[in-house]
Amino acid sequence: MPRQFFVGGNFKMNGTAQSISQIISNLNSAKLDESTEVVISPPSIFLVLARQLANGKIAVSAQNVFDKPNGAFTGELSVDQLKDAKIDWTLAGHSERRVILKEDDEFVARKTKAAIDGGLSVILCIGESLEEREAGKTIDVVTRQLNAVKDKLSPAEWSKVVIAYEPIWAIGTGKVATTEQAQEVHASIRKWLREKISPEAAENVRVIYGGSVSEKNCQELAKQPDVDGFLVGGASLKPAFVDIINARL
Template structure:
């Protein structure tokens, strides 16, 4: 079976009650490719609002989750609380958290295990800095990030890997389709060697980094690019064009 195309929308720390309702209404009314799995990630404050108004068939993700059960962890959200609220996915390992909040590979891996054990799907973000790319360390960096997860997780069936080169996030710079395909192919090769041939065949590897309606169709043609994680463009009507990139 071919891998189902997957498009995630990461709203980051953007939105208000009115703008979130507007985005959701647009998605509810839009004609989107039925063969594409769509998941949107609003800020935590608006998770319930989004889930309440969003039509069935489009899922909602948290932008983060903690790796401990409910308890004395001020400011955090647990896996159980997300499940209780019908939030079925979470983003983890986004570079904005790895870099600014100094989240380690092992901490991201621990949260990934907790989310999967609790029944959530995980959009696992990985990627290299410009300095690391220019030093020829891209594959070393992304496979180290994945190896930390592989130490904790055996079943990758509910993981979507989002390759997001840090130098391309929010900068307007986009990896060429050849650059993206090269890294995606290396990730799939790593999955085959370090996890299983089944994981290599079935795990969706999506691209993120200034994806827009202008570049999505070209990127979507590459054999190892199984979709997109979209930042700023997910707040705009053109998000629907990205969802429909394979049509």
């Protein structure tokens, strides 16, 4: 079976009840590629609203989750709370949390494990800085980030993970990895899955690309054999998000 194409929209810290309602209304009424899995990730304050408004073909994801089930952790959201709100996905390890909020590989791995244990699926974000790319360390960085998660998950649990490769230097900068650069890293991730997890994981785990994806570059990226979709930032707030979802039509 071919891997199902996957497009996620990470709204980040953007939007109001009105604007997010409008985005979801547009998605609900648009003709979307029925073979593509669509997941939107609004700010946490709008998760319940998004789930109430989005039709059944659109899943809703948290942008973050904590690794403890409950307790004195001000400002955090637990897996159980997300499940109670009928949220089925969470991001983990987005570079903005790794870089700005200093979340390390171990913490990201614990959150990924807690989410899967609690019944959520995870969009696991990995990627290198410009300095690391220029030093030829891209594969070292992404495999280090993946190895931390490998130490927490069983091979079977990788079926609940979508890996989002997001080069930090391409997020919100307008710079995009070339199709060749994206394919090269995605192929290396797939090789890692085959060697470190299982041949089944390499065949089935989706590896998606994020980093200034737009309606202009999505079709070419979607043609790459190891690019299974996108995690879209700013463009997910615009009508063009529909074109990205339909990149393979």
